[in-house]
Amino acid sequence: METTISKTTAERPTLAWLRQNRGTLAVLVVLLLLPFIIAIIDGQSISSVLANESGNSKFFQGLLIEIFILGLFALSYDLLLGITGLLSLGHAMFFAVGGYLTGILIKSFGWGLVPTIAAVTVAAIVQALLFAVVLPRVKGLTFALVTLGFASVFHIVVQSREAAPFTGADVGLQGVVIPAFLDPVDQRLRVYFIALLITMVVYFLYQRFVDSPTGRVCIAIRENEDRALMLGYNTFQYKVIVLLISSLTAAFAGMLHTIHQPIVSPNIAGLGYMVIALLIILIGGVGTLSGALIGAAVFRLLDFFIDRWFGEAATFLLGVIYVLLVLFVPFGIVGTWRQHSSQFTHQIEAIIERLRPKKENPE
């Protein structure tokens, strides 16, 4: 105990934090520079990148923005499923509400960006509370079915003829005019940096949350809810908190999606889109947080290249990859890596322990 305290006081907290997250920070720096690096490799000048001229750099910025959005969406799902152990099949609704609301408010009502953000926040809180109302009554698979029910109703309503003037029915919401300073075509570099920033901030906040006492209780709920209850934790309260955080993140991911795409298709409200989130955290590793971001990158790039190389058969191959992952790599990239690295460090520690001369106990 003594030693750990002296260690933390010897080093300033900021420094310690920087040291702990040096890997992530390095990735952040690389991502900040990536548009320029691609431009240099491609023989484009830096000024043309800053002026958002078309080229490989701009194309990859678009791809990366999509990865960030998917990553945020998967992160929010990982918090529900991987950390708290709540199986919700209605997660696409969390995302689609943000996406549709942004599109409708900007297009049909001509709202500015700030009131839209406020409205999306309110909507996210409301839908999280809607899910929370159900929570104490239904557990486990019944909860999954009820959430699936909510999401299907939303999906059906969005696609219905009655809602066509606002949502564009099954064609989707088109022609959303994004404010000029966030225009996804003319100001892509700015959108790229904003999306990167949001993703990184959310990721660090999530990590902080999981390490906090509240987050620890959430993990306890995943492991054994009855036991957490018996220890005196009001598990319902913690689940509501998690639902709120998850819903807010997903809704803002949906908002970013609308800003980046200017088109909202009803597909994002369907079960298929939730499966994408599931696939991503499965690729990255369930309950690892960083796995959600890595999984999003792997998924999007895989999707992109498989689509380019195999065309029609792409979905089939993705399905096969998915099943193989479930059967043979259940811990995902990050999970498997952690397992092996911990084995590795254990071995090294054991060797060091053996080499160290035996000392008398100070007590």
Add this chain to the structure above:
Amino acid sequence: MEWLLENRTRLLTLGILIVLFLLAISGMPAEEWVITALRGLALGALTFLVAAGLSIIFGLMDVLNLAHGELFMLGAYMGWTIYVRPDTVIDGATPFLLIASLLVLVPLLTRWVRSLTLPDLVDKIWPWVGLAAGIGLLVFALFQYPLSTWDLENYAQSPISNAIAFETGTFQSPPPAEFEASPVLVIGGVIVGSGLLALAAAGFSARQTTLRQPSPTQMRNIAIVSGGLFALAFVVLAINNPLTEFMLGLGSTPRFFIAMALASVTGALLGWTIEVTMIRPLYDRPIYQIMLTLGLGFIILELVRAVWGRPEFQMPRPAVFAGTGEGCPATSIGDLVQYQCATIEVLGGRVRMYNEVFIIIVGLLVLGAVALLLQRTRLGMIIRAGVQDSEMVEALGINVRQVFSQVFALGVGLAALGGVLAGPSLGLSNGMGARVLLLALIALAVGGLTSFSGAAAGAVLIGLLQQFIIKYGQIGINVPFMAEPFKPSPPLVPASSVLLMVVILLILPQGLFGRKE
């Protein structure tokens, strides 16, 4: 009295549902509500065929099989192929049986592989080499194999025009396909390729540390099955042309029943294979089973899209239920038998024999058969006990896991049967699986997740609700304070049943007929 108090919420909910049903009936003339109710029951019967399997599988092994809808769809497409293009099925049977006969041998080969002592490096690499070589050879040989089939690129030979030609009676099967390469080489390629595949699979499974050794009787049975399949493959090859002619010469009615039987059996075999190879390793990780079945659903969907194409088409109705013209619509049973009418007259309205009578009869038969199986046989007793408490059953010395494969096969077989039944009434489309899965899940949730009778009741409830809402979408509901009657648009129909599920689950989390935990 106590029972009444205990179940007051349940009774109240049922009462409200009955009142709503009576209200819905009172809004339209008698012949209309009879037809609507029959349609609802038919849709309920189809939903029940899917929900029954889902409910037993979920109750017994806690696996929510999200691929069940796509398996229903696969059953429909398989049924269509057997019904309209038996020549393709007979052509494809030989290589399929050959591959199956060799893959069945995997447990025997595993035993043999384990007794080998190989150098370390060879031991590590050879299954991968065998896998690659086997797949390569198999793909190569199968592309050479003659198969008279449809052509997705060419409209005149696509499944749609096949179906239309069959319905109008102008369908002519293409000339039987001939071997272009030497038959010995192609068939030898299939045998050697699948043999390599089986060896590789044995190599992989031999690495598992916990492996159950098959008993001598099991080994003998495996050898007999394999030999039988192998011989059957060559029998089918030898009588290929006469068999094809016989099948094409049969009337459409016997062929439809053959399609129903064959598709259910194939579905059951497929279900058995899925359980043994994919679900069995995952019993310790429940959430991954849901994910696996989701992925499986996508694979099946893409397979169907690749083989049968994306456009929707209809399965032609068998001749018994397709008669029109003289004496139709039938007014008596005698007329019905004599003229084989497509429709009969009930209370002045026309009821379609296939869509609204035959499907309900099959649904009732299956309901009775499965109920008998559950109540009167030893297997049924084990299943019922396993649903209640599988640990206790295992403690009594019964191997529950062995029952799992049989139950999974039964469930998928029923779904495939439902698919074939749905072909002539709902049509074949890529979306039918997802639609019926949603309905079946709702039926399951409404009726109580693990209760078989609940699944049946839920399916009927959902079917009736959907059809009545569709009907009211045509005639409109008179809502107070609105000048024009409100007409729910077709996409809102599924939404209504989803809402019903949500409401019922909120009032009764264990469903209408489920037991309290």
